[in-house]
Amino acid sequence: MPLLEVINLEKHFGGLTAINRVTFSIQPGQIKAIIGPNGAGKTTLFNVLTGVVPPDGGEIRFRDGDITGWKSHLIASRGIARTFQIIKIFGDMTVLENVMTGCHLKSKTGLLSAAFHLLPVWREEREIAEKSIRILREVGLEDRAQARAGNLPLGMQRLLEIGRALASEPSLILLDEPVAGLSGPETRELAHLIRRIRDGGTTVLLVDHDMSLIMDISDEVLVLDYGCKIAEGSPREIQNDEKVIAAYLGEEMD
Amino acid sequence: MIKSNYLALLILALVLAFIPLAISNVYYLGILIFVGINSLITIGLSLLMGYAGQISLGHAAFFGLGAYLSGVLSTRLAVPPVSALLLAALFTALVALLIGLPTLRLKGHYLAMATLGFGQIVYIVFNAWVEMTGGPSGFGNIPRLRIGGVVFDTDLKYFYLVWGLVVVGLFFAVNIIHSRVGRALRTMHTSEVAAGTLGINTVRYKIQIFVISAVYASVAGSLYAYFVTFLSPGTFGISFSILLVTMVVFGGRFSVWGALLGTAVLSILPESLRIIKDYDVLVYGAVLLLVMIFFPEGLVGLIGRVFRPRSLPEKLRT
Ligand SMILES: Nc1ncnc2c1ncn2[C@@H]1O[C@H](COP(=O)(O)OP(=O)(O)OP(=O)(O)O)[C@@H](O)[C@H]1O
Numbered sequence: 420m421p422l423l424e425v426i427n428l429e430k431h432f433g434g435l436t437a438i439n440r441v442t443f444s445i446q447p448g449q450i451k452a453i454i455g456p457n458g459a460g461k462t463t464l465f466n467v468l469t470g471v472v473p474p475d476g477g478e479i480r481f482r483d484g485d486i487t488g489w490k491s492h493l494i495a496s497r498g499i500a501r502t503f504q505i506i507k508i509f510g511d512m513t514v515l516e517n518v519m520t521g522c523h524l525k526s527k528t529g530l531l532s533a534a535f536h537l538l539p540v541w542r543e544e545r546e547i548a549e550k551s552i553r554i555l556r557e558v559g560l561e562d563r564a565q566a567r568a569g570n571l572p573l574g575m576q577r578l579l580e581i582g583r584a585l586a587s588e589p590s591l592i593l594l595d596e597p598v599a600g601l602s603g604p605e606t607r608e609l610a611h612l613i614r615r616i617r618d619g620g621t622t623v624l625l626v627d628h629d630m631s632l633i634m635d636i637s638d639e640v641l642v643l644d645y646g647c648k649i650a651e652g653s654p655r656e657i658q659n660d661e662k663v664i665a666a667y668l669g670e671e672m673d
Numbered sequence: 674m675i676k677s678n679y680l681a682l683l684i685l686a687l688v689l690a691f692i693p694l695a696i697s698n699v700y701y702l703g704i705l706i707f708v709g710i711n712s713l714i715t716i717g718l719s720l721l722m723g724y725a726g727q728i729s730l731g732h733a734a735f736f737g738l739g740a741y742l743s744g745v746l747s748t749r750l751a752v753p754p755v756s757a758l759l760l761a762a763l764f765t766a767l768v769a770l771l772i773g774l775p776t777l778r779l780k781g782h783y784l785a786m787a788t789l790g791f792g793q794i795v796y797i798v799f800n801a802w803v804e805m806t807g808g809p810s811g812f813g814n815i816p817r818l819r820i821g822g823v824v825f826d827t828d829l830k831y832f833y834l835v836w837g838l839v840v841v842g843l844f845f846a847v848n849i850i851h852s853r854v855g856r857a858l859r860t861m862h863t864s865e866v867a868a869g870t871l872g873i874n875t876v877r878y879k880i881q882i883f884v885i886s887a888v889y890a891s892v893a894g895s896l897y898a899y900f901v902t903f904l905s906p907g908t909f910g911i912s913f914s915i916l917l918v919t920m921v922v923f924g925g926r927f928s929v930w931g932a933l934l935g936t937a938v939l940s941i942l943p944e945s946l947r948i949i950k951d952y953d954v955l956v957y958g959a960v961l962l963l964v965m966i967f968f969p970e971g972l973v974g975l976i977g978r979v980f981r982p983r984s985l986p987e988k989l990r991t
């Protein structure tokens with residue numbers, strides 16, 4: 420049974436069709452990649468999947484339930500987390516607080532109990548802080564825990580966004596261009612991290628333009644062009660697909 | 674961080690405990706009681722403005738609801754003051770919920786508009802419902818506040834009561850800010866989209882904070898009623914709502930301590946500079962404008978800059 424099933428999904432912006440009847444599914448435990456030229460609709464697909472923008476047609480099923488058109492906080496509570504191509508960390512918080520905010524779904528202190536700050540609240544705060552430190556260690560930012568998140572260099576901000584998303588213990592994580600702007604060694608480091616995330620039981624769907632990374636880590640690749648799915652298959656199949664090569668004509672594909 | 678706030682609270686409580694000993698003039702004690710009452714409102718308002726990113730232009734009306742409901746219940750129906758205060762707070766919370774539910778679902782500053790209208794309506798009701806409120810000339814003979822066997826009939830007792838509640842109000846506010854809920858609210862400064870994808874229901878927390886801030890104002894209103902024992906509508910108009918917003922912005926809306934500071938300065942200054950009185954709305958408008966342009970983080974932000982000069986270039990870099 421697939422973890423995520425997308426059926427005939429559509430999204431339009433005025434006259435522009437950003438997603439054109441796209442159908443695909445993700446099996447649990449996979450690392451699946453979405454590639455496609457600039458403006459192909461990859462980020463829009465992520466936005467629809469996470470409820471940031473509503474779909475205009477089609478169906479999204481997750482863990483065998485219909486989540487089409489749900490608000491983003493409800494979709495998150497079902498177990499989908501994500502990062503952003505244009506980073507959206509909470510810049511005025513510390514690195515640790517960012518991850519602690521990611522623990523929102525896995526904690527429960529409400530307004531009134533927060534106001535009194537009684538023992539259970541205090542205990543939960545400590546648990547969240549400890550868990551967040553563990554996650555920071557996992558993504559390699561432990562020694563930056565008390566830094567202001569907005570002051571981190573770009574690469575670390577990308578890692579922080581992944582850590583923050585992991586804090587909600589999702590069953591599916593969507594990574595939108597996680598290695599954009601990273602150096603070679605940083606990219607290799609991130610490839611290891613993505614595998615560790617998968618091995619930890621979280622299914623991964625990622626978008627990127629770094630073909631060697633994609634070919635290296637993904638089990639399956641889906642190719643979008645002008646909002647349409649033009650190919651889907653193993654990395655090897657995709658590399659030799661004529662439609663894909665045509666779509667990337669003029670762009671380098673290594 | 675929460676620990677340094679507790680330390681500050683402790684110091685504040687100690688200072689407050691000794692203030693009456695240093696002040697012999699009853700007149701000054703009275704002013705400080707009003708500062709305390711106003712602070713209670715602005716602490717709640719700063720939670721709304723600094724943390725939920727919303728503006729209320731109707732907090733004078735919530736303050737008025739607390740005052741009139743307590744006054745009317747205690748005077749006409751002989752409800753004991755503490756019960757009246759709690760009933761007023763409950764009613765005010767419900768009213769705030771009814772205003773917040775539809776408006777805070779929408780993006781933008783609909784709450785500001787709705788509370789502006791609400792403030793006007795409440796003001797008209799205070800004036801027009803003569804049998805209940807005494808109309809424009811108001812009504813008096815409100816009994817003194819009594820808790821158990823203690824009657825709060827002197828300025829000294831009232832000073833400790835009001836400022837005791839301010840400390841409690843600050844304690845609650847500090848706890849909320851440094852909690853799961855506080856973090857959820859702070860996400861709204863930077864990205865509500867990111868907050869949503871982390872499972873944070875921002876609308877719900879905005880509504881909750883709005884209701885809480887209205888309750889702060891209502892409690893302050895009840896305290897006001899039992900202190901002055903006479904109410905008339907003039908106190909609860911739009912200009913007081915604007916003054917409250919000015920106090921929060923002036924002190925620094927991203928900190929409840931800023932609310933306290935702004936309230937103290939803007940409550941005491943006009944008392945010492947009587948000439949301002951006639952032009953108060955003008956002066957507050959100018960203060961609001963200048964603060965927003967030159968130091969949007971208010972007095973607290975300014976002080977922070979002086980003591981941590983390196984934080985300025987950091988801010989500019991991002
Ligand atoms: N909110 C929006 N309003 C209008 N048009 C939009 C909006 N979001 C995206 N688009 C358009 O939809 C199309 C798909 O954009 P999208 O960002 O999904 O592409 P992408 O595949 O992520 O590209 P890139 O590789 O550059 O990140 C583009 O033509 C874009 O201009």
Ligand SMILES: [Mg+2]
Nearest residue numbers: 461462463504
């Ligand atoms: Mg994109």
